[in-house]
Amino acid sequence: MEDQPFPSVWTRPRRSGRAQPALSREQIVAEALRLLDSEGIEALSMRRLGAALNAGATSIYSHVSNKDELIELVIDEVYGEVEVPEITDPSAWREAAGALARELRATILRHPWIISVLDELGLSYMGPKLMNLSEGMLNLFEAAGFGLVEADQAGKFLLGYVLGTASTEAAVLTRLARTGWDERAWSESVRAAATALVRTHPRMSALYAAQEHREPDEFRESSFTYGLERALDGLEIRLRALRS
Amino acid sequence: MEDQPFPSVWTRPRRSGRAQPALSREQIVAEALRLLDSEGIEALSMRRLGAALNAGATSIYSHVSNKDELIELVIDEVYGEVEVPEITDPSAWREAAGALARELRATILRHPWIISVLDELGLSYMGPKLMNLSEGMLNLFEAAGFGLVEADQAGKFLLGYVLGTASTEAAVLTRLARTGWDERAWSESVRAAATALVRTHPRMSALYAAQEHREPDEFRESSFTYGLERALDGLEIRLRALRS
DNA sequence: GCGAGTTTGCGAACAGTGTGCGGACGACCG
DNA sequence: CGGTCGTCCGCACACTGTTCGCAAACTCGC
Secondary structure, three states, X not given: OOOOOOOOOOOOOXXXXXXXXXXXXXXXXXXXXXXXXXXXXXHOXXXXXXXXXXXXXXXXXXXOOOHHHHHHHHHHHHHOOOOOOOOOOHHHHHHHHHHHHHHHHHHHHHOHHHHHHHHHHHHXXXXXXXXXXXXXXXXXXXXXXXXXXXXXXHHHHHHHHHHHXXXXXXXXXXXXXXXXXXXXXXXXXXXHHHHOOOOOOHHHXXXXXXXXXXXXXXXXXXXXXXXXXXXXXHHHHHHHHHHO | OXXXXXXXXXXXXXXXOOOOOOOOHHHHHHHHHHHHHHHOHXXXXXXXXXXXXXXXXXXXXXXXXXXXXXXXXXXXXXXXXXXXXXXXXXXXXXXXXXXXXHXXXXXXXXXXXXXXXXXXXXHHXXXXXXXXXXXXXXXXXXXXXXXXXXXXXXXXXXXXXXXXXXXXXXXXXXHHHHHOOOHHHHHHHHHHHHHOOOOOOHHHHHHHHHOXXXXXXXXXXXXXXXXXXXXHHHHHHHHHHHHO
């Protein structure tokens, strides 16, 4: 980090050395998260991360065995941002589930790089923060009136929808950030391309024409809300069937 | 490719040369897809792909400007595998939508590497095969009774659920393939880990205990079906409300 | 107080990546 | 026949994750 004109044995400054432990796993994970949020997935290299920590790249390996493991830790950290509402009154379930879904979406959109790392999630669900999230979700849906096993399925259903939808949104956002485009201009160009295909794809071109004057982000959000309501409706009629 | 003892100008075999065009975009995409399916995402390097085509790595760049562009082409190819059912009778919509959802899930699970490339999907929806898919989906939901704009939202809802759920499944599968584990053994170890957390996570440990003797893949599928039914229910009551 | 052992930091090196450059070559057009 | 064009590809560059081995510093038993 601090450059050294003569890297000779004598001139060595303080060897940076072992002053205090200097590096900790928490620090590393936090810095990785900051790097990811500000510059995206391809900015996270071990060398850059090391530099950001005023350390060498390989120093990280004392606290984390792998880049994959590091990413798992970061992902679990992100899961920790999601707060699961607690309810006692079963009639409050719908609002609570909706709030959970919205918060999960917001979390994904706050860290859009997470979708390029989705294939690591298969194991990371053993992470403590995700365990808490799952536990809270089971709690929520049990309080709503589902049995334990069905509460799990209901939760997976809702989270599946949110994950799929928000992933698509995040893909658009990262693409825009990478190319430096504006979301409005981009959707204009898509609309133009779609309207050029009237003959083969009449509904698509009609669809884009109908949405000419909508703000893209407001449109994305209202689409999300539409699906969320349908999902909650589906759960609600199932709950009604269970009660009778 | 064919090794040459003396790479001198005279001894040169036939320079392989320009016999026939030898490489085409279709060929490259097909070979990339084969490579991805058989060995996963990290096996796809330009050098390996070139070698698989009996060509040099950089030859590919004449037909495709980028690795990212190549991946977009491959993704669109995969979308082409999804067949959208056509209906005329509105009452057949539920079955048709369910079939579409199942087929999309099957397609994702057939190409599980696709989730590690999800962040490219943001633009690739301009690909012709995906356009066809979208057009067909709009058709389906319009025939079911939705207006054009709402048909789009309904389709995004259903596909969002499928994408999210199948992504999670694919993540598990690729993880297993990478580590060489068996799905059954893996779910056993997860269950063991979960039951050890009774104090802090009672519902999770109870949940895993209750599912001790289920076959993991059958369980995944039934969870998917559960969510699919809820999603279709949600759409159905909306349709009923529209009709009255 | 002091040597032994463990932990941490890190420079060098290795195998591998995507891709720009420039040359070579075959095919086609005038 | 000459020139231009598109394709093929070896080389090189800047980068990646990770291993190895060594040096420094902290911890602990005596």
